Every structure is written in structure tokens, then in C-alpha cells.
Amino acid sequence: MSIKLILEMKNILLLISFTIISTTAFCQPDGYYEGTNGLTGEPLKTKLHQIINNHEVFEYGDFRDVILPDLDQDPNNEENIILFYKNASIPIQNFASNNEPDFWNREHTWPSSHGFNNEDTAYTDVHNLRPSDATVNSSKSNKDFNDVENIEANEEGEAPDTYTNADFWDPRDEIKGDVARILFYMATRYESESLDLELVDRISFSGEPELGILFTLIKWHNQDPVDNAERERHEGAFGYQGNRNPFIDHPEWVTEIWGDATAPNLILNDLNFSSDFGRVELGSTKDQQYQLNAYNLTNDVSVVVEPPFYVSSDGENYSDSIGFSSDNNPEQVFTVHLRFDPETEGQDATAEVLHSTNGDSEVLHVQGLEGAIEVIRIADARELSLGEIVNVAGIVIDNGNNSSNNRVIYDGSAGIVVRSFDAGNESANLQLGDSIIVTGGLEEYNNLLQIAESPITITIIEQGVNLPEPEIIEITDVGEEFESQLIKIENVEFVETGNFMGGGSDGNFTITDGENELIFRIGSSEHPLAGEPVPSGTYNVTGFVGQFGDDYQLSPRTIDDLEAVEDETDSTENPPLAVADYKSIDGLIFPNPAKDVVFIKTEKTNFNHPVTVTIYSADGRVKKRLSNISKNYSIKINDLSAGIYSVMISSEDQHYIQKLVKY
Numbered sequence: 001m002s003i004k005l006i007l008e009m010k011n012i013l014l015l016i017s018f019t020i021i022s023t024t025a026f027c028q029p030d031g032y033y034e035g036t037n038g039l040t041g042e043p044l045k046t047k048l049h050q051i052i053n054n055h056e057v058f059e060y061g062d063f064r065d066v067i068l069p070d071l072d073q074d075p076n077n078e079e080n081i082i083l084f085y086k087n088a089s090i091p092i093q094n095f096a097s098n099n100e101p102d103f104w105n106r107e108h109t110w111p112s113s114h115g116f117n118n119e120d121t122a123y124t125d126v127h128n129l130r131p132s133d134a135t136v137n138s139s140k141s142n143k144d145f146n147d148v149e150n151i152e153a154n155e156e157g158e159a160p161d162t163y164t165n166a167d168f169w170d171p172r173d174e175i176k177g178d179v180a181r182i183l184f185y186m187a188t189r190y191e192s193e194s195l196d197l198e199l200v201d202r203i204s205f206s207g208e209p210e211l212g213i214l215f216t217l218i219k220w221h222n223q224d225p226v227d228n229a230e231r232e233r234h235e236g237a238f239g240y241q242g243n244r245n246p247f248i249d250h251p252e253w254v255t256e257i258w259g260d261a262t263a264p265n266l267i268l269n270d271l272n273f274s275s276d277f278g279r280v281e282l283g284s285t286k287d288q289q290y291q292l293n294a295y296n297l298t299n300d301v302s303v304v305v306e307p308p309f310y311v312s313s314d315g316e317n318y319s320d321s322i323g324f325s326s327d328n329n330p331e332q333v334f335t336v337h338l339r340f341d342p343e344t345e346g347q348d349a350t351a352e353v354l355h356s357t358n359g360d361s362e363v364l365h366v367q368g369l370e371g372a373i374e375v376i377r378i379a380d381a382r383e384l385s386l387g388e389i390v391n392v393a394g395i396v397i398d399n400g401n402n403s404s405n406n407r408v409i410y411d412g413s414a415g416i417v418v419r420s421f422d423a424g425n426e427s428a429n430l431q432l433g434d435s436i437i438v439t440g441g442l443e444e445y446n447n448l449l450q451i452a453e454s455p456i457t458i459t460i461i462e463q464g465v466n467l468p469e470p471e472i473i474e475i476t477d478v479g480e481e482f483e484s485q486l487i488k489i490e491n492v493e494f495v496e497t498g499n500f501m502g503g504g505s506d507g508n509f510t511i512t513d514g515e516n517e518l519i520f521r522i523g524s525s526e527h528p529l530a531g532e533p534v535p536s537g538t539y540n541v542t543g544f545v546g547q548f549g550d551d552y553q554l555s556p557r558t559i560d561d562l563e564a565v566e567d568e569t570d571s572t573e574n575p576p577l578a579v580a581d582y583k584s585i586d587g588l589i590f591p592n593p594a595k596d597v598v599f600i601k602t603e604k605t606n607f608n609h610p611v612t613v614t615i616y617s618a619d620g621r622v623k624k625r626l627s628n629i630s631k632n633y634s635i636k637i638n639d640l641s642a643g644i645y646s647v648m649i650s651s652e653d654q655h656y657i658q659k660l661v662k663y
Contacts, residue, residue, distance in 0.1 A: 028249060040256045048246045048253070049191045055243035058124050063106050064095055068131045071236045084130035085140065085159040085171055096134040101158075107132035109179060110186040111142035115197050115209030122190050122197070126241040128182055133158055143169040144204055144212040145179060145220075167203055168213075177224025180217040184254055185245040199258070201267040201293050215295060219261040221247070221254050264359035265295040269333075272422040274455035277340040277368035278389065278439065285341045286368070288455060289315065289423045292334045292355055297326035299358035303336055309351045309366060312337040315424075326357075342370035375437060379413035382449060384442060390451065391439045392416065395465050397486050398544055399432040402523030402555045406450070408484050408544050409436065410468055415484030415544065417450035418458070425458045432557075435462040448547045449483065470542045475516040478552050482545045489513070489554065490540045491565060494520070502530035509534065511541060511554070521546060521553035528558050536610065537627060538565040559634045560597060564626040585656045589647055593661035596638040600649065615660070616646045637662055 036047050058067065069092045074080035080089040083104055096103030109128050116122040132140070136158045148154050148163040148170035156162040161172040171179055183199060190197040190209075201214040226248050234248045247254055259265035269291040280286045294301055301324040303311050310318035315337040324334045338353065346369075353364040373391045381390040394409030394416070407418045407430045418438050420427040430436065441453025470488040478487070495510040500522050507522040520541065522529055542561040546553040556562065589598050600613055613635065615624040623640060637660075645660045 028244065032244065033246065033250070042257075044253065045188055045191070045257045048188050052185075052189050052243040052246065055241045057121050058126070058240070060106070060118065060124050063124065063126075063129050067126060067240055068106065068129065071126075071233055071240075072131050081131050083133050083136070084175065085136050085156075085162055086133045087160065087172065087174070088133065090133075100134050103134045104131045105134045105137055106130075107137045107140070109182045110197065110211055111206075113142045113206050114204060114211050116190070116195055120195060122186070122195060125186070125189070126237045127185050127189075127245050136162075139164060140169050142206050143167060145169055145171075145183070146213040146216045173224060175224070176220035177222075177226065178230055180221040180224075181226070181230075181245060181247040181251075181254075183211060183217055184221070184247045184258070188246065188257075189243075200269070200271075202269050202271060214258060214267060215261065215265065215293070218254060218258055218265075221251065222261050226251055259360060260296075262296060264297055264299075264357050266301070266355050266357060266360050266362040267293045267295070268355075268362055268364060269293055270364070272454045272456075275364065275366045276455075277366065278455070279369050279371040279373050280340050280342055281372045282342055282345055282370050285339050286457060287315070287337060287339045287424060289335055289337045290364075292324075292336055292362075294324075294326075294332045294334060294357070296330055297328075297332060297357055300325050301334065301355060301357045303353065303355050305338070305353045305366075306351050308341050308343045308347065308349050308368070309353070310339045310341060311353065312339070338366065340366075340368040342368065344370065346370055373437075373439060377413040378409070378411045378416050381442070382414055382416065386442050386444055387453065388442050389439065389453075390442060391437065392451070393435070393437045393461070395467065396430050396432055396434040396436065397467055398555075398557050400428065400430075401527045401557055402521065402546075404428055404524065404526070409438070410485060412468070415486070417448060417452075417484055418456075419445075419450050419452040420454075420456035420458060422454055422456045425456050427456075427458065430458070430460075431463065433463060433465045433467060434460055435465045436460050446548045447550070475511075475513050475518045478518055478545055478554070480547075483547055483552070484544060486542065486544050487554070488540055488542045489518070491538055492518075492541055493538055494534050494536070496534050497536070498534055500527075500529045500532050500534055501525070502527045508553075511539075519551055519553040521555045523555055529556060529562075532559065535562060535564070539563060540565060559599075560636065562634070563636065566624055566626055583654075583656050585658060588649060588656060588658050589660055592658075593663050594637060595663055597634050597636050598647075598660065599634050600647075611649055611651045614648045614650075615640075616648065618644055618646075 033051060036044060039047055069081055072082050074082050074089040077089060079092060081092045081104060082089055084107065090102060090104060094103045096105050107130050109130060112118065112123055136156065139156055143164065144167060146168035148165055148168050150163055154163040154165055156164050163170040187197050187199045196209055198210045199214045199217065200210045200212045202212055204210040204212045230248060234245055238244050273288050273290040277286050302321060304321045305311050306320065310320060311322050312318040313322045313324065318339050342349065348369050350367045353366060355362045375391045375393050378392050378394055381392050384390060392411065394411040396407050397410050398408045400407060405419055405428045407427045408415055409418055418427045420440065437459045438451055438456065440451040440456035443450055443452040468486060470486040472488045472490060473482065475489055492511040492513050495512055500509065501507060502522040502525040509520040510517050511520045540563040541554065541556065543554040543556040546555050588601055590601065610627065612625065612627045614622060617623050623645065624635065626635065640662050642663050645662060647658050647660045649656045
């Protein structure tokens with residue numbers, strides 16, 4: 001049976017259920033856009049959403065078997081399908097569920113990873129799905145759309161006249177407008193509390209219901225107007241699904257909602273900004289900032305707001321209005337600082353921030369409430385639902401060696417990760433021993449609970465606070481109860497040999513107590529342990545507990561978190577050799593003098609490992625002895641009294657001595 005006959009049979013069966021829709025498939029119904037006259041901006045977008053919201057929903061398999069082979073059939077070869085980005089004709093039967101070359105699959109123009117899963121209506125929206133070469137689909141991935149420099153290094157390879165880099169996808173000129181209008185449709189159709197897709201004028205983030213770059217899409221819409229091929233496919237899509245793409249029927253509505261690509265256009269970039277300032281106590285203020293992207297300015301920009309909100313261009317001088325100057329550059333970026341300064345107790349304030357220039361304006365709605373922030377225990381915060389806004393206080397117990405943007409805080413009841421990119425409240429700026437108050441939303445990343453949902457406010461109360469002592473537990477105790485807490489596990493050994501590495505799967509090592517194992521995690525290649533040898537022998541290991549998926553991990557902070565277990569020796573034991581048998585050498589110990597810790601650079605002498613390090617007091621008493629030492633090992637000496645000590649380092653055939661001054 002030919003592919004043509006198969007498609008005809010499937011089409012007949014599928015379309016019987018939708019006879020009413022099919023009878024109007026090739027014309028725009030009278031009154032379809034009733035109620036849109038005179039509307040612009042957000043009111044127009046809202047009305048269009050109401051019009052196109054309800055439609056037929058299909059199974060994902062229907063797009064493989066019937067819908068895409070029908071809508072994108074090659075008019076010159078009815079057994080072939082035209083690929084969207086590649087503009088190639090291949091047999092319809094060459095469908096691939098994986099990335100096979102010269103096969104096709106179903107591609108979401110608005111990537112599903114940007115806001116919706118395979119259970120959502122958006123996943124099977126006929127206007128968003130196109131046939132794509134499987135390898136090209138993989139190359140596009142979930143990148144934002146933007147102009148990419150047309151050079152050989154950026155050529156996609158499979159799809160002609162298509163360019164890409166790490167962040168952006170730039171399709172061939174003939175479909176740039178098609179892509180833009182698909183995305184304008186998606187941002188209008190899916191606008192609700194359950195799914196609100198937004199076009200943003202910046203790089204977007206996977207997992208968030210957003211996609212960029214907005215101004216580029218406006219340009220593409222103008223550069224590649226609607227043509228007959230796009231109209232014909234649109235009518236076919238309407239015949240199946242029963243709703244239309246307003247921006248194919250009325251291209252002028254793009255300008256009415258999102259602005260023009262050639263006239264002055266102001267677009268807000270409110271990444272990490274929240275329109276709700278939350279609670280702010282009388283006498284205190286809360287500041288946030290956002291960017292205003294300005295295009296094709298012919299005049300200056302003014303920003304105006306009413307009290308108790310105030311604006312600033314520098315984050316220092318606040319008033320009810322500010323101005324930005326046009327420099328005749330077609331693209332300018334301004335930073336707006338916005339402050340909430342409540343005036344009375346219990347004040348429930350709302351305001352509009354008006355950004356205006358000759359030819360365009362943009363409004364930002366904000367709100368805030370006067371009231372004291374109730375700080376709760378981290379243990380109680382951990383019991384709340386994801387998305388809840390929490391106010392907690394704690395001490396920073398790590399210094400970002402495992403993740404430059406994450407910090408772990410602890411308050412005596414529990415610990416939690418803080419991850420913030422909000423301007424002026426970046427968690428990366430926090431230091432070990434900072435006592436802070438954090439306000440923000442709860443999120444999970446691979447089962448690791450964290451305060452990471454904007455807006456996030458971080459207030460430093462005190463710095464240099466004494467850190468809590470780690471709780472000594474067994475490997476079998478490690479679990480949710482100790483997530484993001486500082487712990488110590490005693491008498492363990494490392495399973496691996498070689499050197500520590502950091503980041504990705506390379507940063508996973510294993511410690512064992514002889515019966516049980518735990519992941520020892522070096523989260524970054526910049527970690528102080530990265531490149532150091534994995535020690536042999538028995539150690540006490542300190543770190544904070546993390547989680548990735550179903551696995552718990554122990555992450556050390558510095559080399560000091562590895563403590564070799566000392567041999568039990570008689571404190572009056574004499575050196576095994578006479579002092580004269582030890583060769584004096586400088587540079588084995590650093591720093592010297594030292595206060596809390598010294599490092600042994602055993603590779604300086606090419607020792608035959610393992611070696612033993614013994615510290616003797618001036619009267620010949622053994623103060624510390626550590627065996628099976630690898631190179632570049634640290635020894636804590638904070639428990640030694642100030643004075644002069646002899647450090648003897650020996651292997652089977654080499655013996656060295658160096659004086660150590662402890663202060």
C-alpha cells in the first residue's frame with residue numbers, strides 16, 4: 001500500500017470527527033475577530049487570547065501519521081514532506097524518533113523545555129509543530145532566536161543559510177517571519193495562570209516559560225512578510241485545530257502589541273525583578289532594578305512614578321522621576337533602580353512606573369505592603385511548599401568553592417542553599433561566616449531545596465561570625481535530615497586513587513567506612529582540592545550535605561576538611577632515629593612560622609610514598625604522628641602551644657627534618 005493511500009485513509013478517519021471545522025477550513029469566518037476594533041497593546045493581546053483560546057486538541061502521534069504529512073506535503077511529490085529549516089524534500093516514511101541523519105521528526109518552534117510538558121495543550125499545538133530534519137532539530141535544541149553573524153564558523157551545516165552559536169538560532173531568511181509569527185501566536189494563545197508564555201528581549205532560561213529575542217522577532221516579522229505558502233498552510237492548520245494565528249491574518253497587530261522595528265520602541269527587561277516588593281517595615285526600604293531596552297530613539301526617555309515608590313538612574317539618588325538621554329544609537333540599554341519606601345503603617349501601595357519617549361511608552365505595575373518580616377527557622381521553612389516565600393536567618397557555612405553562585409546557610413535548626421542573581425542581592429558575594437537574613441521563594445534543583453525564586457533580598461547582619469561545629473554522624477545517617485548541614489564523618493578511606501578533579505561527573509569520588517559508601521563531591525574545577533592527590537589512609541572528612549537526584553553527597557570546603565587520623569603513640573616515645581640521621585631541608589613545610597595549619601610538600605624530595613610525618617616538641621615528646629601521607633598534605637596545628645617544634649618526615653629510605661615555629 002502506498003504512503004499516499006495510507007495518508008488518505010488516515011485523513012478521512014481523522015477528519016470525520018471534525019466535519020464542522022473542515023467546512024470552514026479555507027476561509028476566515030465572518031466576525032472571527034469581533035471585538036478587536038480600536039484595541040492596542042495588552043487589551044488587544046488579551047482579546048485575541050480569548051478568541052483563539054478554545055480549539056481541538058490532538059494526540060502527538062497524529063502529527064507524525066497525518067497532520068504534518070498533510071500540511072507540509074511536497075506539492076511536487078505527494079509522497080514527500082518539506083522540512084522547515086532545511087527546506088529539503090524527503091520521503092514521508094523516513095520518520096525518526098531519534099537523531100538519524102536525513103530523517104524527519106516533529107519540532108516545536110517554541111521549545112517545550114521553555115514552559116510546558118508533553119501533557120500540556122501547547123505540546124500538540126498545530127501552529128507550533130513543524131517537520132524538521134532530525135539532526136537539525138537536535139542542533140537547534142532550545143536556543144533563543146536571534147541574528148547570528150553569517151560566517152563559516154557559525155554555519156549550522158545541515159540546514160542551508162542557517163547560522164547558530166551557543167545561545168542563538170538564526171534560520172534562513174525565507175522563514176524568519178514565519179518563525180516570528182508562530183512565536184507571537186504562542187505568546188498570545190498561552191496566557192493564563194497555568195501557562196503564561198512570554199517573549200523576552202534577552203537570553204531566556206530553559207525551564208522558564210519565556211523565549212527571546214523579542215526585538216529581533218519584530219524585525220524578522222517585518223523583513224519576511226506573510227506569503228501565499230504561509231497563508232495556505234495556515235488555512236490547513238485552521239481546518240484541523242479550529243483556531244487561527246492572528247498575526248498571519250493581521251500582521252499589523254504585532255506593532256500594536258509589541259512595537260515597531262523601525263520606530264522608537266521601549267522594551268522592559270525585568271529579569272530577576274518582581275513587581276511585588278512584598279513586606280517592608282516602616283523606616284526601611286527595599287530596592288530592585290531592571291533594564292529598559294530602547295530602540296530607534298529620536299528623543300530622550302523619561303521614567304515617572306508616584307510615592308511611595310521612587311526611581312533612580314544610579315542607585316543612590318532617588319526621586320519621583322528621572323531621565324535618560326538619547327545618543328542617536330539605534331540600540332541603548334538603561335538601568336532603572338526602583339525603591340519602595342512605605343510612608344505609613346499597614347500601607348498597601350500600588351503604582352505605575354511610566355517609561356515614555358517620543359513615539360512609544362511602556363508601563364510597569366508595582367506593589368508593596370508595609371509590615372514587619374517574620375523570620376522563621378530554616379527547619380520550618382524546609383517543610384513549606386515549593387514557591388512559598390520565606391524569611392530565614394543563618395550563617396554562611398561555605399565559601400562557594402563547589403558552586404560560585406550557591407551559598408549554604410545554617411541557623412542551628414537546619415541548613416538551606418541560597419542561590420540569587422538579583423542585582424544587589426547576589427549570593428556569589430557572600431563570604432564564609434556572614435550572618436544574613438534572606439527573603440525569597442523556595443525551589444528545587446534535582447531534589448536539592450534552595451531559596452532561588454526571585455525576588456530575593458539578602459541583608460548582611462554581621463561578618464566574620466564563628467562557624468558552627470560539624471555534627472559527627474555515620475555514612476548511614478546521611479539523608480534529607482542533614483541536607484545543607486555541616487557534618488563530619490570519621491575513619492573513612494577513599495576508594496579512588498589519582499588526583500581530585502572538579503565539576504560534572506569528574507568531581508564525584510567515593511569515601512567508605514568499610515561497609516557503606518558516600519559520594520565525596522568536588523563541585524568545581526576551581527575548588528582548592530582540584531588537582532591535589534586523592535589521599536590514602538584513614539581520614540576524618542568534613543563538609544556539607546548536598547543532593548543530586550536520588551544521591552546524597554558530601555562536599556568539602558577546603559583542604560582543611562580532610563584530616564588524617566593520627567596514629568596512637570606514646571607521648572614519651574623517642575624518635576626512631578637519631579636527629580643526626582635526618583637531613584635538614586627547607587621548604588618542606590609552609591607557611592613557617594604558622595598558626596593554625598601547615599602544608600607538607602613531599603613531592604619536593606621525590607619520596608617513595610607513603611611517608612610518615614611526626615611532630616616533636618622541644619623536649620622530644622611526640623605531639624602528632626600521621627602515616628600514609630600523600631604529597632601536599634595539610635596538618636592542623638591549632639591545638640599546639642606556641643613554640644619551636646621539629647617536623648620529621650620519613651619514608652623507607654629517606655629521612656628529613658625541618659624546624660617549625662608555631663605562634
